[in-house]
Amino acid sequence: MDAAVIVVGAGPAGMMLAGELRLAGVDVVVLERLAQRTGESRGLGFTARTMEVFDQRGILPRFGEVETSNQGHFGGLPIDFGVLEGALQAAKTVPQSVTETHLEQWAGSLGADIRRSHEVLSLTDDGDGVTVEVRGPEGEHTLRAAYLVGCDGGRSLVRKAAGFDFPGTPATMEMYLADIKGIELAPRMIGETLPGGMVMVGPLPGGITRIIVCERGTPPRRRETPPAFDEVADAWKRLTGDDISHAEPVWVSAFGNATRQVTEYRRGRVILAGDSAHIHLPAGGQGMNTSIQDAVNLGWKLAAVVNGTASQDLLDTYHSERHAVGKRLLMNTQAQGLLFLSGPEVQPLRDVLGELIKYEEVAKHLAAMVSGLEITYDVGTGSHPLLGKRMPHLELQTASGRATSSTELLHSARGVLLDLTDNPRLRARAGAWSDRLDIVTATPSAGSAAAELEGTTAVLIRPDGYVAWAAPGSHHDLPMAVERWFGKPSAA
Numbered sequence: 001m002d003a004a005v006i007v008v009g010a011g012p013a014g015m016m017l018a019g020e021l022r023l024a025g026v027d028v029v030v031l032e033r034l035a036q037r038t039g040e041s042r043g044l045g046f047t048a049r050t051m052e053v054f055d056q057r058g059i060l061p062r063f064g065e066v067e068t069s070n071q072g073h074f075g076g077l078p079i080d081f082g083v084l085e086g087a088l089q090a091a092k093t094v095p096q097s098v099t100e101t102h103l104e105q106w107a108g109s110l111g112a113d114i115r116r117s118h119e120v121l122s123l124t125d126d127g128d129g130v131t132v133e134v135r136g137p138e139g140e141h142t143l144r145a146a147y148l149v150g151c152d153g154g155r156s157l158v159r160k161a162a163g164f165d166f167p168g169t170p171a172t173m174e175m176y177l178a179d180i181k182g183i184e185l186a187p188r189m190i191g192e193t194l195p196g197g198m199v200m201v202g203p204l205p206g207g208i209t210r211i212i213v214c215e216r217g218t219p220p221r222r223r224e225t226p227p228a229f230d231e232v233a234d235a236w237k238r239l240t241g242d243d244i245s246h247a248e249p250v251w252v253s254a255f256g257n258a259t260r261q262v263t264e265y266r267r268g269r270v271i272l273a274g275d276s277a278h279i280h281l282p283a284g285g286q287g288m289n290t291s292i293q294d295a296v297n298l299g300w301k302l303a304a305v306v307n308g309t310a311s312q313d314l315l316d317t318y319h320s321e322r323h324a325v326g327k328r329l330l331m332n333t334q335a336q337g338l339l340f341l342s343g344p345e346v347q348p349l350r351d352v353l354g355e356l357i358k359y360e361e362v363a364k365h366l367a368a369m370v371s372g373l374e375i376t377y378d379v380g381t382g383s384h385p386l387l388g389k390r391m392p393h394l395e396l397q398t399a400s401g402r403a404t405s406s407t408e409l410l411h412s413a414r415g416v417l418l419d420l421t422d423n424p425r426l427r428a429r430a431g432a433w434s435d436r437l438d439i440v441t442a443t444p445s446a447g448s449a450a451a452e453l454e455g456t457t458a459v460l461i462r463p464d465g466y467v468a469w470a471a472p473g474s475h476h477d478l479p480m481a482v483e484r485w486f487g488k489p490s491a492a
Contacts, residue, residue: 001146002145003027003028003029003113003143003145004026004145004306005021005028005029005302005306006028006029006031006130006132006145006147006148007021007029007148008031008032008132008149008152009030009031009032009150009151009152009153010030010037010104010116011100011274012096012103012288012291012295013274013276013291014032014149014151014152014273014274014295015103015112016107016291016295016299017151017273017295017299018030018112019107019110019112019299020296020298020303020413021112021299021303022107022110022111022112023110023299023412023413024300024307025303026302026307028112028113029113030107030112030113030114030115031118031119032116033117033118033119034117035116036116037097037100037104038097039097039251040096040097040251040253041095041097041251042095042096042253042288043096043287043288043289044093044094044096044204044210045090045092045093045094046090046289047090047284047285047289047370047372048088048090048371048372048373049289049293049371049372049373049375049390051068051088051089051090051091052465053292053293053296055088055393056407056410056411056465057410057411057413058408059103062105062106063094063098063102066094067091067092067093068088068090068091069089069090069092072284072367072370072371073190073284074284074332074357074367074369075335075336075337075338075340076190076192076340077354077357078189079357079363079366079367080363081367081371083367084367086392086393086450087373090371093204093205095204096288117137118136119135119136120132120134120157120161121133121134121135122161123162123270125148125162125269127268127269129144129269130144130148131143132144132145132148146306147269147270147271147302147306148269148271149271149272149273149302150162150271150272150276151272151276151291152276153275153276154275156272156275158270158272158276159262159272159276162267164263165263166262167261168259168261169259171256171257171258172256172257173216173217173256173257174214174219174220174221174255175212175214175254175255175256175257176211176214176231176232176253177211177252177253178229178232178251178252178253179204179209179210179251180211180244180247180250181207181208181248181250182246182247182248183209183244183248184209185209185211185244186201187202187203188200188201190340193340193342194239194240196238196239197213197216197218197235197341198214198216198340198341199212199236199239200213209247211244213236214341215238216342218235220258221254226251226252226254227252227253228252229245229247229252232249232252233245255281255282256281257280257337258279259280259281259330260278261277261278261330262276262278264319265277265318265322266316266319271302273291273294273298274290274291274292275287277294277326278290280329280330280334281336282333283332283333283336283340284332284333284336284370286329286332286333286370286372290326290372293322293325293372294322296464296465297318297464298322299464300463300464301318302315304486304487309435309436309486309487309488310486310487314487320378321378332369332370373390375389376388377466379466379469379481379485380469380476381474381475381476382475384467384473385473386452386459386467387473388466388467389466389467390466391410391459391461391465392406393405393407393450394406394407394444394450394453395448396442396443396444397443398441398442404440404442406418406461409440409461410465412438414463415437415438415486416459416460417430417437417438417439417458417459417460417461418461419440419442419457420442420444420456420459422441423457423458426471426478427439427441429478430478432489432490433482433486433489434490436486436487437482437486455472456471456472457471459471460481460482468484468485469481
């Protein structure tokens with residue numbers, strides 16, 4: 001084997017996955033067709049859940065001071081995300097190019113072998129490993145790994161070569177996205193519909209303005225290169241009457257509303273994550289964030305299987321958990337598209353939904369959906385409100401008096417058993433997994449306990465930050481829960 005895992009694609013999903021695998025000590029090679037990062041901004045910012053994920057890995061400080069806000073929308077209808085108590089605010093203006101840069105530097109610092117100008121030509125899964133044919137700077141050659149993960153985008157070669165089914169609906173319209181400078185435009189919120197389509201204007205750092213323009217009835221085109229800025233300016237003038245042709249384009253792109261999802265996220269030793277597994281209308285900035293979270297869900301599970309501490313059953317939960325998340329992503333982006341891309345015939349629906357959003361429970365539901373905070377995994381039955389959900393940030397003081405937090409405890413991407421009542425018997429029952437599970441005795445700092453943790457004596461947290469067991473409230477015994485997520489206990 002040339003590596004335990006080969007990752008194809010050095011975008012946010014691929015770099016996040018490479019870092020997660022390296023935290024677990026897994027050898028990983030990342031193959032990227034492009035010689036360097038594109039520098040395109042594409043996705044902007046992070047949802048609240050991605051902010052938490054980066055914080056749990058200690059990555060967030062790499063981004064420096066980021067502009068955050070509680071203001072968001074669903075299909076162009078404003079929502080105050082402050083209704084989500086205890087959640088971090090979303091980052092609004094971090095270009096995807098910056099995200100890719102920091103994640104690549106992080107993964108590289110952990111020892112990931114990142115090979116640019118390496119294009120995958122074909123792959124073969126023989127049941128014992130995956131062989132890929134690669135064209136690199138020194139010609140064509142083959143590499144072999146135990147597993148291969150396709151993080152190579154919506155037109156994924158890995159997905160096609162491995163024969164994944166990719167059902168869904170094709171694009172029915174085309175939209176333009178452009179970052180421009182040298183012009184001042186008044187902000188326009190997404191969802192502002194005009195007689196012939198939709199436009200949006202938003203400021204970005206560095207004097208750059210982002211615009212989106214969609215003319216209803218514009219048929220989608222199969223493009224191999226980005227559209228010329230003249231096309232964007234002409235469409236803008238037809239819709240708004242304003243001439244922006246004198247602006248300087250930083251970059252221009254076109255996208256559609258195709259909606260597709262693979263039927264399985266893993267076929268044998270080939271796995272998909274991110275846009276390779278699901279494509280959809282960009283709505284609410286969810287695409288890149290969901291892709292990063294795919295990688296975080298997969299990383300520790302794949303590492304456990306590669307390292308021999310867990311069976312294939314654990315890897316199967318990657319599909320069962322993330323396919324359901326992707327399905328809801330496609331559903332909500334389609335719903336949002338109907339709201340802000342349709343004509344006046346949908347205005348009554350916008351009006352009704354606008355009234356409903358004024359109810360706090362409705363606002364919470366929609367905000368949690370697009371923020372990634374509604375996710376609940378099947379970790380077994382029980383009455384504890386956090387079972388299967390993300391662990392909230394909790395300031396802690398360890399038995400030795402050291403200040404820490406539930407977030408800091410996850411920096412190493414290991415599981416955590418948090419003993420909140422100094423229970424030696426509890427810790428002893430988990431001791432056989434101490435090679436892959438951090439057993440921590442601590443008490444919540446004054447005023448920091450989340451409402452969902454009131455009366456809780458212990459919490460088992462998976463490496464991806466989700467609660468797998470809690471006491472009281474879980475119907476499963478602790479050793480049973482630990483074995484399910486962390487494999488057989490170590491020999492005495």
